[in-house]
């Protein structure tokens with residue numbers, strides 16, 4: 345059996361059972377192989393923009409005897425796939441801006457589909473950008489692996505475009521996640537927002553902006569305190 349680290353295991357957990365899944369940026373192919381091996385996914389599309397990772401994925405799938413249940417696709421994002429072929433889409437291990445680019449190019453605006461997103465960077469921009477485009481986050485949880493803490497979200501298209509508050513863009517639904525990983529994530533958010541405020545204060549650029557970041561850091565710190573109290 346394939347053993348995934350906690351980050352990829354959290355992604356796998358958010359995939360709905362019995363789906364046809366597309367793994368965009370499949371790289372080593374472990375995630376899609378695990379989804380097929382466990383029976384959670386019935387068919388898979390392993391997509392990557394580069395040939396070399398796709399070759400690695402092909403090796404993984406062959407090793408586990410899964411070749412017949414996966415189609416390999418070379419290309420940018422979801423290109424080469426029609427929305428009717430897929431139920432759940434995974435985009436993991438990429439920057440928030442790249443994830444938005446992939447969603448924008450595809451424009452699969454189908455409320456029954458789910459996108460499982462695991463951004464590595466620009467996470468607040470991703471949350472804000474999703475709502476601006478008419479997506480909503482249905483579930484979110486944190487995961488820790490190799491000393492880093494990540495967030496994983498399950499998203500769907502609702503068609504309702506919204507501007508979210510800065511606080512929501514920074515924390516998403518993680519205040520609802522009672523795990524130690526979520527608390528670690530929120531503490532890191534508070535630290536990074538406070539550091540932005542301190543940087544602005546030092547450069548003496550914009551007092552209002554500086555105060556905005558300090559207030560935001562305080563709000564996140566307050567959420568952390570409440571999470572700690574709940575234990």
Ligand SMILES: C[S@@+](CC[C@H](N)C(=O)[O-])C[C@H]1O[C@@H](n2cnc3c(N)ncnc32)[C@H](O)[C@@H]1O
Pocket residue numbers: 368369370371372391392393394397419420421422435436437438442446
């Ligand atoms: C850091 S790896 C992440 C691998 C895996 N998804 C994970 O989370 O462990 C990123 C992969 O995404 C691929 N990639 C980057 N941009 C892409 C795009 N626009 N469309 C498809 N694949 C892309 C890269 O070639 C690479 O294999």
